[in-house]
Amino acid sequence: MAFWTCRKTAASIAHVHEYDEYMLVVEGCYTLIIDEERIPVKAGEEYLIPSGVLHSGEVVAGTRTIHAFGGHRADRAQNSN
Numbered sequence: 001m002a003f004w005t006c007r008k009t010a011a012s013i014a015h016v017h018e019y020d021e022y023m024l025v026v027e028g029c030y031t032l033i034i035d036e037e038r039i040p041v042k043a044g045e046e047y048l049i050p051s052g053v054l055h056s057g058e059v060v061a062g063t064r065t066i067h068a069f070g071g072h073r074a075d076r077a078q079n080s081n
Helices: none
Strands: 002-005 010-015 021-027 029-034 037-042 046-049 055-059 064-069
Touching (some): 021 029, 021 037, 029 046, 037 046
Antiparallel strands (some): 021 046, 021 064, 029 037, 029 055
């Protein structure tokens, strides 16, 4: 999990993850760029970026986001009853 507050307007370079990325915009706007399509994700909206998808993004100053990375749930002990 990552909790980000972007203090400056910024952009990320195109990159790929070997795992899914779920993001939720808490405040502001984060524009995802996937296959040259610009996808604005605004406060209260969420987006799932599947593993292996080339993506980049642009963020407006003051934007707050929550990101969850991965795809393996925690192992739970088996109930012996």
